[in-house]
Structures are given as C-alpha cells and as structure tokens.
Amino acid sequence: MTTPPPAVSVIGLRKSYGDFTAVDGISFDIAAGETFALLGPNGAGKSTTVEILEGYRERSGGEVRVLGTDPRHANLAWKARIGIVLQQTGESGNVTVREQLTHFASLYPNPRDIDEVIAAVGLELKAKTRIKALSGGQRRRVDVALGVIGRPELLFLDEPTTGFDPEARRQFWELIRSLSREGTTIVLTTHYLDEAAQLSDRAAVIAGGRLVDIGPVDELGSPEARIPIVRWTDANGRHEQRTPAPARAVADLLARGGEPPELEVIRPSLEDIYLELVAAAEAEAPAARGDVEVRA
Amino acid sequence: MTAATASGTGAGRGGGPRASGSPSFGVGRALRLGFGRVGYEARVYFRAGDTVFFTFLFPVVLLAIFSVAFDGLGDVGANPDGTGGISQAAYYLPGMVAAGILLSGVQNLGVDIAVERGDGTLKRLAGTPLPVLSYFIGKMGQVLVTSAAQVVLLLLLARVVFGVALPSDVEHWLTFVWVYLLGIFTAAVLGIAISRLPRSGKSASAVIIPPLLILQFISGVYLNFALLPDWLQNVASVFPLKWIAQGMRAALLPESFAAAEQGGSWNLAGVAIVLGVWLVVGLVVCRVTFRWIRKDS
Numbered sequence: 001m002t003t004p005p006p007a008v009s010v011i012g013l014r015k016s017y018g019d020f021t022a023v024d025g026i027s028f029d030i031a032a033g034e035t036f037a038l039l040g041p042n043g044a045g046k047s048t049t050v051e052i053l054e055g056y057r058e059r060s061g062g063e064v065r066v067l068g069t070d071p072r073h074a075n076l077a078w079k080a081r082i083g084i085v086l087q088q089t090g091e092s093g094n095v096t097v098r099e100q101l102t103h104f105a106s107l108y109p110n111p112r113d114i115d116e117v118i119a120a121v122g123l124e125l126k127a128k129t130r131i132k133a134l135s136g137g138q139r140r141r142v143d144v145a146l147g148v149i150g151r152p153e154l155l156f157l158d159e160p161t162t163g164f165d166p167e168a169r170r171q172f173w174e175l176i177r178s179l180s181r182e183g184t185t186i187v188l189t190t191h192y193l194d195e196a197a198q199l200s201d202r203a204a205v206i207a208g209g210r211l212v213d214i215g216p217v218d219e220l221g222s223p224e225a226r227i228p229i230v231r232w233t234d235a236n237g238r239h240e241q242r243t244p245a246p247a248r249a250v251a252d253l254l255a256r257g258g259e260p261p262e263l264e265v266i267r268p269s270l271e272d273i274y275l276e277l278v279a280a281a282e283a284e285a286p287a288a289r290g291d292v293e294v295r296a
Numbered sequence: 297m298t299a300a301t302a303s304g305t306g307a308g309r310g311g312g313p314r315a316s317g318s319p320s321f322g323v324g325r326a327l328r329l330g331f332g333r334v335g336y337e338a339r340v341y342f343r344a345g346d347t348v349f350f351t352f353l354f355p356v357v358l359l360a361i362f363s364v365a366f367d368g369l370g371d372v373g374a375n376p377d378g379t380g381g382i383s384q385a386a387y388y389l390p391g392m393v394a395a396g397i398l399l400s401g402v403q404n405l406g407v408d409i410a411v412e413r414g415d416g417t418l419k420r421l422a423g424t425p426l427p428v429l430s431y432f433i434g435k436m437g438q439v440l441v442t443s444a445a446q447v448v449l450l451l452l453l454a455r456v457v458f459g460v461a462l463p464s465d466v467e468h469w470l471t472f473v474w475v476y477l478l479g480i481f482t483a484a485v486l487g488i489a490i491s492r493l494p495r496s497g498k499s500a501s502a503v504i505i506p507p508l509l510i511l512q513f514i515s516g517v518y519l520n521f522a523l524l525p526d527w528l529q530n531v532a533s534v535f536p537l538k539w540i541a542q543g544m545r546a547a548l549l550p551e552s553f554a555a556a557e558q559g560g561s562w563n564l565a566g567v568a569i570v571l572g573v574w575l576v577v578g579l580v581v582c583r584v585t586f587r588w589i590r591k592d593s
Binding site: 076099146 | 329336343415420423424425427
C-alpha cells in the first residue's frame, strides 16, 4: 500500500522580520482530502504560515511543499489548483456578485457553475447587487464564493466566517463539508473553536510562532487537561477536585456531609483545553516574541 | 438552503476536483484573458462617478468653459485686420486632447492601480491564475477605450457646439492618430509605473494628481506655452505632456501657428523621440518594479 503524497508538507518553517521571529520552526503535513485547522491567538503566526503556503510571503527558512510544489516557484498551473479566501475582503465594489464570479470563473480552466456557487453561499437574491451594497457578512460570502469558483484541489480559508450570523455560519459549514466530500483539501484558520471542532479532521495549535500541539480536535491537549472538575462549597469556602470519576466524588461528598452547596461537575471544553495550551506555551517561550532572541 | 448547498457543489462530483486535464497556460490564454478583462475594466471605470468626472469629463468641461469664457477676447492669431485667426475653442482643443491623454492614462491608471493594491484587489488576483500580462492588457485596453471615447467627445463638442473646423486632409489626421496612439500608450505605461509611488490606496489621489496638475500648467495645456519663460519651457520639455500637446497642435492648428513653437516648427521628430524614450523607460520600470503585492514590506 502506498500513501499518496501529502497536499501540504512543512518542515522546520521559519519566518523572521528583522529580529522578530513570527514563525519559529513549525513542521506538519496535511493529507490530501483532509480538513485541517490552524488555531492560535492573534499574532501567533497562523496567517504568516498560511500566507507562506499560499505563495504570498517568502520564508526565512525551512522546507515547504504545497501540492508538490515549492510556493516560491509557483506558476499559473499551480495557482489554478488552489483556492484562497484571504483574511481581508477585497473591495471590487462596482461589480455585481454575478459579474465578479463570472469574471473569476473565466480565469480558471475548469470552474464550477456560477449559479450553483451563488446558491451554495446563499446569495441568490443578491446575485445582481453590486458588491459595495452588500453587508459585511454577505461580502465575506462573496470572498468564499470566489475562493471556490475555480474548483480548487486545495482551499485556504483564513478566518472565513468573521462577521457571519449563526445561521450563515451553519450554512457555510455545510458548504465546506460538501467540498470536503468531493475530495477538496481544506486548510482553515479560525478563532472559533467550535468551527474547528465541527469541520476539521485534525488541528494544529500555534502560539508564539511554535507548534504547541497537533492532532484530532478532540485529542488536543494532554489527557490530564480533559479530567473533569468537581467544585463545591462548604464552611471553609470553595473547593475544586480533578477526578476521572466525578460521580464517585459527588457520592462521597454526599455521604460525608449531605447535599454539597453550589455543586458543579465540569468537563473541560475544547476552549478550556485550548486556552490552557496557549497560556502554557506563551509562558514558556518568550524567545519567540523576539525581545530576547536576536537574529543575525 | 441545505438542499441548494448540496446540489450546488454536487455538480463537481462527476469529475471531482481534479478533472481539469492538462490546460494550457501559454501566451494565447494570457491574451484571451487580457482582452476579456478590457470589458470588465471599462465597465468598472464608467461606474465610478468620481473617475468619470475627474478623468473622463474634466477636459470636456474645461474646453466648454474656456471656449465660452474667453470668447470675448476674440480670435487667436488673427491678422491686424481681424482675419486669419481661429476661435478660442479651436485654440484650446489640442491642449484639452493632450490633457485628456494624460488624465486617462497616467492619472487614471496611477490612482486606479494604487487603489487596487491598497484595497486587496491585487492580492486577490495574485492568488488566481491570471497572468500579469493579462492584467496589463486589461488596463491598457480600458485606457484605450475610455480615452478614445473622450477624444471623440472632445472633437464632437468642438465641431458641433463651437463650430471648430477640423482638419480636412489625410496628412493632419495621420499626425493626429500617431501622436494620439504613441501618447496614450506612453501615458498608460507611465501610469502603471507611477502606481508604485503612493504608499497606500487612500493617499493615491493626493500623491499622483498634484504633480500632474502642475505639469498641465507648464506644458501648454491651459496656458499658452510661448508665454512661459525659457527655463520653464525647458523643464516642461523633459516631460511627455509638452510633446503630446505640441503634436496635437501640429495636427489640429493651422500651419501659421508653427512659428510660435519652440524653434519655430512643430518638430514632430522631437515629439516621436521624446515620447518613444518615455515609453521605453516606462515599460522597463513596469517590468522591473511591478509586483502583485508588496511582499514582506
């Protein structure tokens, strides 16, 4: 059995701006057909990493292959296989949604059907509206439509649902799932952990320019980080106990002193685990902020 | 909505995302996409109200104002007995055509591309398989289409409203056509070249328009070139606008006006040489400096 080559392969990626190191030795692979989320706080190096993969930025070190090609030497044929939804919205305000999609479709060798893409992003009623007259969330949907119109093998989504209302986000997730079912590889950066949990096969957490953890979303963090917490109050104040057997802990409490006041049993959410990871990483790696490490 | 989503992307399932075969990305495709962009660009141009006024209609409006306002001054270049002169409208027409070429080429593209760089349009295009050549063809085509419409409008206004006699012989029209084409291509290329100068889209108009305005004043567009001091004439002669205006005067004014030019002749060879040099310089600057985005700035 041969494994197909990864859609994205990153080895020891580094990026410095002067003596500030934005990305400090990151390595990961993304399998063809996988949906992969990059998580991390603002300024952690997510967007820098993605823009290096997209060919927008030069790297300072390391090896990168995207669809088998070094993005430094990307040509038009390579770009035709990639879809990009940038973090910032482009402002081609004086064309209608349909005109813009028709134009962008003409740039690709094998584009999707324009009406189907308009329907997929839920803009049927706005197809003849000029983009400048759309709301922020609607413009974002145009960005997504432009990213998928070329039928990409690999789709980059940089914080795609910022400004979406909850219904629009669910609709967007459905679109991403259907692209994934077709075999599209998807690289998603997001602040919304529920989005990563909903969509991605695996996620990487980046903090301070380093890869803190990588794996299936429900396995991020250490096993200890997932241990449930029991909290209650007694005469001595608030208590907290971490235990893999919270029911037993509660039963013991009950047996000892009756109904414990303000009892809570908490399973750490993905967000709790993520915040713990990021806080730990930032505490231990001040060098990546650039104020300690000085590069030649 | 979910149903629409499913059917919307289901169309690709037959071929899958990798059904593209081996498409060609050669020059033929670049030309085809470039010509496709001309229509797109021209449409966007005419939808932007401020561009339409400040680059497209501006020379037309000025020609109308000058023709009416200075009408009372009488004809230009008349003999002492009042014969042989031309109307103010006829006198200003070549200058306004030259100004139109400068505005439609340099000002339009200089501001337009700087704004597109600032607002993320270029970054988005950089992520698509659009060749840079196609983008340039689209911009040049937009300039050619809008500027040709502007020149036709100027000539019609002069002829129909102000009764200006346009040339009746082929020779003058040939001069008009080559000066126009060389002028507009040079102006478009220089517009692309200077679009690098503004540091942001917001500052584009403020960086590009004032120097061009000064250039128009010292190049014989609004003011009679012969009235300027020699040193200022020499400064203006470095830049292309003076030569475009001179070439347009050669095409549109009576031969007797040649005596008022620097050196007492139309000097069409000089027009061709200076514009040709600027065209080549502009092309080289574009080739060397144009980037879709400022990488890592």
